[in-house]
Amino acid sequence: MGHFPNGWLHYLIGGLLIGAGTSLIFLFTGRVSGMSSVFTTTWSYFSDSPFFRQAKHLQSRGWRLVLAAGLILGTALWWWWLGPREASKTTVPAWQLLVGGFLVGYGARLSDGCTSGHGICGLASLRPPSVAAVITFLSTAIATAHIVAALGGR
Amino acid sequence: MKPASFAVILLGGTLFGFGLAFSAMIRPEVVLSFLRLEDLGLLLVLGGATGVTMIAYQLIPRLSKRPVLESAFDTKATRLSASTIGGAAIFGIGWGLCGVCPGPAFAGLGAGNWMLLLALFGIFAGAFVHGRTTRV
Numbered sequence: 001m002g003h004f005p006n007g008w009l010h011y012l013i014g015g016l017l018i019g020a021g022t023s024l025i026f027l028f029t030g031r032v033s034g035m036s037s038v039f040t041t042t043w044s045y046f047s048d049s050p051f052f053r054q055a056k057h058l059q060s061r062g063w064r065l066v067l068a069a070g071l072i073l074g075t076a077l078w079w080w081w082l083g084p085r086e087a088s089k090t091t092v093p094a095w096q097l098l099v100g101g102f103l104v105g106y107g108a109r110l111s112d113g114c115t116s117g118h119g120i121c122g123l124a125s126l127r128p129p130s131v132a133a134v135i136t137f138l139s140t141a142i143a144t145a146h147i148v149a150a151l152g153g154r
Numbered sequence: 155m156k157p158a159s160f161a162v163i164l165l166g167g168t169l170f171g172f173g174l175a176f177s178a179m180i181r182p183e184v185v186l187s188f189l190r191l192e193d194l195g196l197l198l199v200l201g202g203a204t205g206v207t208m209i210a211y212q213l214i215p216r217l218s219k220r221p222v223l224e225s226a227f228d229t230k231a232t233r234l235s236a237s238t239i240g241g242a243a244i245f246g247i248g249w250g251l252c253g254v255c256p257g258p259a260f261a262g263l264g265a266g267n268w269m270l271l272l273a274l275f276g277i278f279a280g281a282f283v284h285g286r287t288t289r290v
Contacts, residue, residue: 006184011178029222033170040285043278104248104255109284141246144249145190
Protein backbone atom coordinates (compact mmCIF):
# COMPACT_ATOMS: atom_id res chain seq x y z
CA MET A 1 0.00 0.00 0.00
CA GLY A 2 1.65 3.18 -1.24
CA HIS A 3 0.24 5.48 1.40
CA PHE A 4 1.03 3.10 4.27
CA PRO A 5 4.55 1.72 3.68
CA ASN A 6 4.75 0.52 7.30
CA GLY A 7 1.31 -1.11 7.45
CA TRP A 8 -1.88 0.43 8.78
CA LEU A 9 -3.40 -1.79 11.48
CA HIS A 10 -1.17 -0.63 14.36
CA TYR A 11 -2.09 2.98 13.56
CA LEU A 12 -5.80 2.22 13.75
CA ILE A 13 -5.55 0.09 16.90
CA GLY A 14 -3.40 2.74 18.60
CA GLY A 15 -5.95 5.40 17.70
CA LEU A 16 -8.81 3.32 19.10
CA LEU A 17 -6.87 2.83 22.36
CA ILE A 18 -6.31 6.59 22.65
CA GLY A 19 -10.05 7.08 22.11
CA ALA A 20 -10.81 4.46 24.77
CA GLY A 21 -8.65 6.42 27.23
CA THR A 22 -10.32 9.79 26.59
CA SER A 23 -13.77 8.16 26.67
CA LEU A 24 -13.12 6.41 29.98
CA ILE A 25 -11.97 9.68 31.56
CA PHE A 26 -15.06 11.49 30.24
CA LEU A 27 -17.50 8.80 31.36
CA PHE A 28 -16.22 8.72 34.94
CA THR A 29 -15.00 12.28 35.55
CA GLY A 30 -16.51 14.45 32.80
CA ARG A 31 -13.05 15.87 32.05
CA VAL A 32 -11.87 16.60 28.50
CA SER A 33 -8.34 15.30 28.07
CA GLY A 34 -6.47 17.80 25.91
CA MET A 35 -2.75 17.58 26.58
CA SER A 36 -1.48 21.15 26.15
CA SER A 37 -3.21 22.79 29.15
CA VAL A 38 -0.88 21.08 31.62
CA PHE A 39 1.98 23.21 30.28
CA THR A 40 0.12 26.29 31.55
CA THR A 41 -1.46 24.91 34.73
CA THR A 42 1.84 23.47 36.01
CA TRP A 43 3.39 26.97 36.01
CA SER A 44 0.86 27.89 38.72
CA TYR A 45 2.99 25.86 41.16
CA PHE A 46 5.99 28.14 40.50
CA SER A 47 4.70 31.52 39.31
CA ASP A 48 2.65 34.23 41.04
CA SER A 49 1.68 35.76 37.72
CA PRO A 50 -2.09 36.41 37.67
CA PHE A 51 -2.50 34.51 34.42
CA PHE A 52 -1.19 31.28 35.92
CA ARG A 53 -3.08 31.82 39.21
CA GLN A 54 -6.53 31.80 37.56
CA ALA A 55 -9.02 29.53 39.33
CA LYS A 56 -9.46 27.30 36.29
CA HIS A 57 -5.73 26.61 36.26
CA LEU A 58 -5.46 25.98 40.01
CA GLN A 59 -8.46 23.64 39.95
CA SER A 60 -7.21 21.47 37.10
CA ARG A 61 -3.45 21.44 37.71
CA GLY A 62 -3.49 18.27 39.82
CA TRP A 63 -5.43 15.96 37.55
CA ARG A 64 -3.65 17.27 34.46
CA LEU A 65 -0.31 16.19 35.92
CA VAL A 66 -1.81 12.80 36.77
CA LEU A 67 -2.95 12.50 33.15
CA ALA A 68 0.57 13.32 31.93
CA ALA A 69 1.99 10.71 34.31
CA GLY A 70 -0.48 8.21 32.85
CA LEU A 71 0.84 8.87 29.36
CA ILE A 72 4.40 8.12 30.47
CA LEU A 73 3.23 5.03 32.35
CA GLY A 74 1.29 3.73 29.32
CA THR A 75 4.31 4.04 27.05
CA ALA A 76 6.54 2.42 29.68
CA LEU A 77 4.06 -0.48 29.81
CA TRP A 78 4.21 -0.80 26.02
CA TRP A 79 8.03 -0.72 26.08
CA TRP A 80 8.20 -3.41 28.75
CA TRP A 81 5.57 -5.64 27.07
CA LEU A 82 5.87 -5.13 23.31
CA GLY A 83 8.63 -2.65 22.65
CA PRO A 84 12.21 -3.11 21.47
CA ARG A 85 14.95 -3.91 23.98
CA GLU A 86 16.78 -0.64 23.46
CA ALA A 87 15.53 2.83 24.37
CA SER A 88 13.73 4.87 21.74
CA LYS A 89 16.02 7.45 20.11
CA THR A 90 15.35 10.36 17.84
CA THR A 91 17.58 11.68 15.09
CA VAL A 92 15.81 15.05 14.99
CA PRO A 93 18.49 17.66 15.82
CA ALA A 94 18.44 19.18 19.30
CA TRP A 95 17.82 22.73 18.06
CA GLN A 96 14.74 21.60 16.15
CA LEU A 97 13.35 19.91 19.28
CA LEU A 98 13.99 23.06 21.34
CA VAL A 99 12.79 25.70 18.88
CA GLY A 100 9.97 23.51 17.55
CA GLY A 101 8.94 22.73 21.12
CA PHE A 102 8.86 26.43 22.02
CA LEU A 103 6.57 27.21 19.06
CA VAL A 104 4.40 24.18 19.90
CA GLY A 105 3.98 25.40 23.50
CA TYR A 106 3.38 29.04 22.64
CA GLY A 107 1.08 28.29 19.72
CA ALA A 108 -0.98 25.59 21.43
CA ARG A 109 -1.65 27.80 24.46
CA LEU A 110 -2.50 30.82 22.29
CA SER A 111 -4.87 28.63 20.28
CA ASP A 112 -6.16 26.89 23.46
CA GLY A 113 -5.57 23.41 22.08
CA CYS A 114 -3.25 21.05 20.24
CA THR A 115 -3.46 17.75 18.35
CA SER A 116 -5.41 16.20 21.23
CA GLY A 117 -7.36 19.24 22.52
CA HIS A 118 -8.46 20.59 19.14
CA GLY A 119 -7.73 17.41 17.18
CA ILE A 120 -9.22 14.48 19.06
CA CYS A 121 -11.39 16.19 21.71
CA GLY A 122 -12.43 19.28 19.73
CA LEU A 123 -13.39 17.35 16.60
CA ALA A 124 -15.22 14.77 18.75
CA SER A 125 -17.19 17.66 20.29
CA LEU A 126 -18.04 18.93 16.78
CA ARG A 127 -16.70 22.40 17.68
CA PRO A 128 -16.22 24.70 14.66
CA PRO A 129 -13.21 26.59 16.22
CA SER A 130 -11.40 23.26 16.63
CA VAL A 131 -12.14 22.22 13.04
CA ALA A 132 -10.64 25.54 11.88
CA ALA A 133 -7.63 25.08 14.18
CA VAL A 134 -6.96 21.52 12.95
CA ILE A 135 -7.09 22.58 9.30
CA THR A 136 -4.74 25.47 10.09
CA PHE A 137 -2.12 23.52 12.03
CA LEU A 138 -2.11 20.58 9.63
CA SER A 139 -1.50 23.05 6.78
CA THR A 140 1.37 24.93 8.44
CA ALA A 141 2.92 21.71 9.78
CA ILE A 142 2.88 20.00 6.37
CA ALA A 143 4.31 23.14 4.75
CA THR A 144 7.05 23.45 7.40
CA ALA A 145 8.06 19.78 7.17
CA HIS A 146 8.32 20.06 3.38
CA ILE A 147 10.44 23.22 3.61
CA VAL A 148 12.78 21.61 6.16
CA ALA A 149 13.09 18.51 3.93
CA ALA A 150 13.72 20.66 0.85
CA LEU A 151 16.53 22.44 2.71
CA GLY A 152 18.09 19.04 3.38
CA GLY A 153 17.03 18.83 7.05
CA ARG A 154 15.21 16.10 8.93
CA MET B 155 -12.07 15.81 42.80
CA LYS B 156 -12.47 12.41 44.39
CA PRO B 157 -9.44 10.13 44.76
CA ALA B 158 -11.23 7.61 42.54
CA SER B 159 -11.34 10.24 39.77
CA PHE B 160 -7.58 10.61 39.89
CA ALA B 161 -7.27 6.83 39.62
CA VAL B 162 -9.53 6.77 36.54
CA ILE B 163 -7.58 9.63 34.96
CA LEU B 164 -4.32 7.75 35.57
CA LEU B 165 -5.84 4.64 33.98
CA GLY B 166 -7.28 6.59 31.02
CA GLY B 167 -3.94 8.35 30.57
CA THR B 168 -2.21 4.97 30.59
CA LEU B 169 -4.48 3.77 27.76
CA PHE B 170 -3.82 7.04 25.93
CA GLY B 171 -0.04 6.64 26.30
CA PHE B 172 -0.11 2.95 25.36
CA GLY B 173 -2.06 3.89 22.21
CA LEU B 174 0.46 6.61 21.31
CA ALA B 175 3.31 4.12 21.68
CA PHE B 176 1.50 1.27 19.87
CA SER B 177 0.78 3.57 16.91
CA ALA B 178 4.42 4.81 16.83
CA MET B 179 3.30 8.41 17.43
CA ILE B 180 5.94 8.70 20.17
CA ARG B 181 8.57 8.69 17.39
CA PRO B 182 9.06 12.15 15.87
CA GLU B 183 10.39 10.48 12.71
CA VAL B 184 7.02 8.79 12.10
CA VAL B 185 5.12 12.04 12.66
CA LEU B 186 7.47 13.89 10.30
CA SER B 187 7.06 11.19 7.63
CA PHE B 188 3.32 11.87 7.82
CA LEU B 189 3.84 15.62 7.53
CA ARG B 190 5.99 14.97 4.45
CA LEU B 191 3.06 12.85 3.18
CA GLU B 192 5.21 9.71 2.93
CA ASP B 193 3.18 7.63 5.41
CA LEU B 194 -0.42 8.64 6.09
CA GLY B 195 -0.75 6.47 9.23
CA LEU B 196 -1.27 9.48 11.49
CA LEU B 197 -4.65 10.04 9.84
CA LEU B 198 -5.74 6.57 10.99
CA VAL B 199 -4.59 7.32 14.53
CA LEU B 200 -6.41 10.66 14.58
CA GLY B 201 -9.48 9.15 12.90
CA GLY B 202 -9.66 6.14 15.22
CA ALA B 203 -9.17 8.23 18.35
CA THR B 204 -11.63 10.92 17.24
CA GLY B 205 -14.24 8.35 16.19
CA VAL B 206 -14.31 6.60 19.56
CA THR B 207 -14.17 9.89 21.48
CA MET B 208 -16.97 11.35 19.37
CA ILE B 209 -19.28 8.48 20.28
CA ALA B 210 -18.47 9.03 23.97
CA TYR B 211 -18.74 12.84 23.94
CA GLN B 212 -21.99 12.85 21.96
CA LEU B 213 -23.72 9.89 23.57
CA ILE B 214 -22.77 9.91 27.26
CA PRO B 215 -24.23 13.37 28.15
CA ARG B 216 -27.49 12.33 26.48
CA LEU B 217 -27.71 9.13 28.50
CA SER B 218 -26.62 10.49 31.86
CA LYS B 219 -26.96 13.83 33.66
CA ARG B 220 -23.52 13.64 35.22
CA PRO B 221 -20.34 11.59 35.01
CA VAL B 222 -20.11 8.53 37.25
CA LEU B 223 -17.82 10.15 39.84
CA GLU B 224 -18.17 13.92 39.46
CA SER B 225 -20.96 16.51 39.28
CA ALA B 226 -20.78 17.80 35.70
CA PHE B 227 -19.38 17.24 32.23
CA ASP B 228 -16.76 19.79 31.17
CA THR B 229 -17.65 21.94 28.23
CA LYS B 230 -14.78 23.62 26.46
CA ALA B 231 -15.90 27.08 25.42
CA THR B 232 -13.22 28.46 23.10
CA ARG B 233 -14.73 30.89 20.65
CA LEU B 234 -13.28 31.23 17.20
CA SER B 235 -10.87 34.18 17.26
CA ALA B 236 -7.67 35.40 15.67
CA SER B 237 -5.79 33.69 18.54
CA THR B 238 -7.36 30.30 17.78
CA ILE B 239 -6.15 30.46 14.20
CA GLY B 240 -2.88 32.35 14.75
CA GLY B 241 -1.93 30.05 17.62
CA ALA B 242 -2.77 26.97 15.56
CA ALA B 243 -0.58 28.29 12.72
CA ILE B 244 2.37 28.80 15.12
CA PHE B 245 1.74 25.41 16.73
CA GLY B 246 1.84 23.78 13.28
CA ILE B 247 5.15 25.43 12.36
CA GLY B 248 6.67 24.10 15.59
CA TRP B 249 5.16 20.64 15.08
CA GLY B 250 6.51 20.53 11.52
CA LEU B 251 9.96 21.50 12.80
CA CYS B 252 10.26 18.93 15.60
CA GLY B 253 7.60 16.25 14.99
CA VAL B 254 6.62 16.39 18.68
CA CYS B 255 3.27 17.54 20.06
CA PRO B 256 2.26 17.74 23.75
CA GLY B 257 1.03 14.14 24.24
CA PRO B 258 4.02 12.35 22.72
CA ALA B 259 6.42 14.81 24.45
CA PHE B 260 5.40 13.16 27.73
CA ALA B 261 4.65 9.67 26.44
CA GLY B 262 7.97 9.20 24.61
CA LEU B 263 9.83 9.55 27.91
CA GLY B 264 8.25 6.25 28.97
CA ALA B 265 10.20 4.51 26.19
CA GLY B 266 13.47 6.08 27.31
CA ASN B 267 13.64 8.77 24.62
CA TRP B 268 15.43 11.36 26.76
CA MET B 269 15.99 13.73 23.83
CA LEU B 270 12.29 14.54 24.15
CA LEU B 271 13.13 16.41 27.36
CA LEU B 272 14.43 19.15 25.04
CA ALA B 273 11.04 19.37 23.33
CA LEU B 274 9.28 19.24 26.71
CA PHE B 275 11.51 22.06 27.98
CA GLY B 276 10.71 24.07 24.84
CA ILE B 277 6.96 23.54 25.25
CA PHE B 278 7.04 24.60 28.91
CA ALA B 279 9.05 27.69 27.93
CA GLY B 280 6.60 28.54 25.15
CA ALA B 281 3.62 28.17 27.49
CA PHE B 282 5.41 30.37 30.07
CA VAL B 283 6.00 33.17 27.56
CA HIS B 284 2.38 32.86 26.45
CA GLY B 285 1.13 33.15 30.03
CA ARG B 286 3.38 36.09 30.90
CA THR B 287 2.36 38.03 27.79
CA THR B 288 -1.38 37.39 28.06
CA ARG B 289 -3.57 39.73 30.11
CA VAL B 290 -6.12 38.08 32.36
